[in-house]
């Protein structure tokens with residue numbers, strides 16, 4: 001299949017088997033679709049459908065059994081160690097229940113990837129430059145006032161936004177999010193979604209987000225892929241209504257309990 005010019009990620013006939021036995025169902029079975037630059041793309045499906053495996057293919061944490069994953073024009077399987085390192089530098093990652101260093105301030109948690117990258121590349125980004133990038137991204141996620149706090153002093157939603165700041169601080173063109181809001185309530189979920197929408201609008205980041213929450217897909221995503229037992233069921237464009245607000249906790253309770 002020809003590469004779509006604006007595709008930032010392309011899956012071509014991807015099959016992934018974790019075990020060699022042919023009668024074991026594949027974790028991913030002949031998946032083909034692409035994600036365009038600047039999209040916010042959702043991946044939905046029941047537990048075990050293959051969502052996390054699909055995401056792990058993008059940064060080369062998992063290799064496909066067959067098929068090709070192309071990220072920013074590069075076939076991930078053909079990258080050498082250096083190429084893979086460069087690819088991973090271009091990809092921010094946020095998981096559910098973000099892990100922050102507990103005895104380190106918010107500022108230093110967010111600065112960590114810059115320090116590690118500078119060390120790995122042997123470059124000398126000055127502490128002041130790093131600090132400026134950290135201050136900018138903390139302001140971007142609305143947590144400038146928390147810079148000198150420790151993770152234990154933050155709410156769950158704030159910790160998740162620190163995780164987002166840490167993932168975005170080096171300006172990656174692509175952000176992968178695995179269930180970024182699953183442990184949050186409606187109002188803190190809204191804060192996290194605003195950061196993701198802003199990352200696309202203001203930083204031009206392409207965002208791929210796995211979520212069980214269809215409300216999140218509805219307010220945030222342009223398109224979403226539904227996986228079913230390792231197969232791609234359909235890629236949906238998300239209907240854009242004028243009103244893209246996330247239901248409040250009260251509205252969710254009312255909808256679930258009264259209908």
Ligand SMILES: Nc1ncnc2c1ncn2[C@@H]1O[C@H](COP(=O)(O)OP(=O)(O)OP(=O)(O)O)[C@@H](O)[C@H]1O
Nearest residue numbers: 018019026027045046047048049050051052053054
């Ligand atoms: N490292 C692994 N070794 C063996 N099997 C695995 C491995 N990782 C995933 N699988 C299997 O692959 C299938 C897809 O798993 P995956 O974690 O991608 O699903 P998921 O849709 O992300 O599920 P969840 O929503 O529960 O996180 C499952 O059957 C799972 O057991």
